[in-house]
Amino acid sequence: MSEVVPGLSIGEVAEHTGLSVHxxxxxxxxxxxANPVRRDPGGRRVYHQDDVDWLTVCxxxxxxxxxxxxxxxxxxxxxxxxxxxxxxxxxxxxxxERVLDQMDQLRKCLDLVxxxxxxxxxxxxxxxxxxxxxxxxxx
Amino acid sequence: MSEVVPGLSIGEVAEHTGLSVHxxxxxxxxxxxANPVRRDPGGRRVYHQDDVDWLTVCxxxxxxxxxxxxxxxxxxxxxxxxxxxxxxxxxxxxxxERVLDQMDQLRKCLDLVxxxxxxxxxxxxxxxxxxxxxxxxxx
DNA sequence: CTAGGAGCTGGAGTCGACTCTAGGTCAACC
DNA sequence: GGTTGACCTAGAGTCGACTCCAGCTCCTAG
Numbered sequence: 001m002s003e004v005v006p007g008l009s010i011g012e013v014a015e016h017t018g019l020s021v022h023x024x025x026x027x028x029x030x031x032x033x034a035n036p037v038r039r040d041p042g043g044r045r046v047y048h049q050d051d052v053d054w055l056t057v058c059x060x061x062x063x064x065x066x067x068x069x070x071x072x073x074x075x076x077x078x079x080x081x082x083x084x085x086x087x088x089x090x091x092x093x094x095x096x097e098r099v100l101d102q103m104d105q106l107r108k109c110l111d112l113v114x115x116x117x118x119x120x121x122x123x124x125x126x127x128x129x130x131x132x133x134x135x136x137x138x139x
Numbered sequence: 140m141s142e143v144v145p146g147l148s149i150g151e152v153a154e155h156t157g158l159s160v161h162x163x164x165x166x167x168x169x170x171x172x173a174n175p176v177r178r179d180p181g182g183r184r185v186y187h188q189d190d191v192d193w194l195t196v197c198x199x200x201x202x203x204x205x206x207x208x209x210x211x212x213x214x215x216x217x218x219x220x221x222x223x224x225x226x227x228x229x230x231x232x233x234x235x236e237r238v239l240d241q242m243d244q245l246r247k248c249l250d251l252v253x254x255x256x257x258x259x260x261x262x263x264x265x266x267x268x269x270x271x272x273x274x275x276x277x278x
Numbered sequence: 279c280t281a282g283g284a285g286c287t288g289g290a291g292t293c294g295a296c297t298c299t300a301g302g303t304c305a306a307c308c
Numbered sequence: 309g310g311t312t313g314a315c316c317t318a319g320a321g322t323c324g325a326c327t328c329c330a331g332c333t334c335c336t337a338g
Binding site: 159161162165169181182183201206207208 | 295297298303304305
């Protein structure tokens with residue numbers, strides 16, 4: 001997907017992920033990174049490929065509405081290593097339900113919007129036609 | 140869908156829609172009801188079928204992530220009557236794009252989650268199998 | 279050697295969308 | 309006629325998720 005680079009600055013990661021540097025630091029405070037970010041001698045964050053990969057997973061989860069506390073919990077479980085698989089599975093299954101619910105809602109909304117868009121397109125076509133044929137005066 | 144009733148109290152509407160009475164009043168303040176709600180002689184809100192119908196539409200839009208300001212704008216346009224169809228159409232088309240984007244994100248997330256659920260199910264099956272055959276000690 | 283730019287921290291501020299409180303009205307039941 | 313319960317208003321509070329600020333340290337280019 002992306003080339004493997006040895007170390008990335010927070011700014012570079014921001015650019016890669018689309019998050020702001022603020023948000024990256026915020027996520028770190030919130031315990032959302034798998035391992036506490038390494039630092040260079042000057043105390044600056046150095047991100048590695050695995051951090052970026054993990055962030056990418058988190059972004060997908062966030063983008064589908066998983067709240068930060070749930071992502072933190074999941075992160076903790078992954079960090080804790082083996083023995084936590086059952087809870088991770090549970091968390092993921094719960095989230096899957098919520099994702100499916102959301103898809104359902106979106107489908108309903110899409111139906112509604114498609115219907116209404118159709119209605120308004122017709123209305124506007126009518127208006128265009130009648131004004132073109134001169135049966136309508138201005139406005 | 141639902142029987143037509145002459146007048147509903149805010150509590151009844153809350154029950155019908157799943158919104159709290161607080162939220163109903165809040166939405167009204169926010170200008171999200173098509174017509175300012177009628178009142179009985181005592182000053183209490185009396186909702187009619189059209190209010191409930193409109194609320195239902197709004198809920199679908201909200202549930203698909205349309206922000207309140209956009210819903211308010213749409214409401215204003217509907218209230219303003221004919222002549223505003225073009226803008227309504229624009230609003231709806233924009234929202235449709237956002238809905239489609241969200242569906243895409245959700246699909247990506249669902250793929251990820253399905254994959255991970257599969258992995259963890261396998262891991263747990265393995266564990267169960269090996270502990271059943273006695274090749275594993277406790278924990 | 280200094281000016282700029284990217285990072286750092288701790289903490290404050292913002293924003294959207296509710297959610298609740300205080301203090302009051304009103305009709306109905308016991 | 310007192311109490312309950314649903315409703316009213318104005319305004320305050322909460323919560324999640326950022327987003328920004330002040331004041332500092334480094335490094336690099338001019």
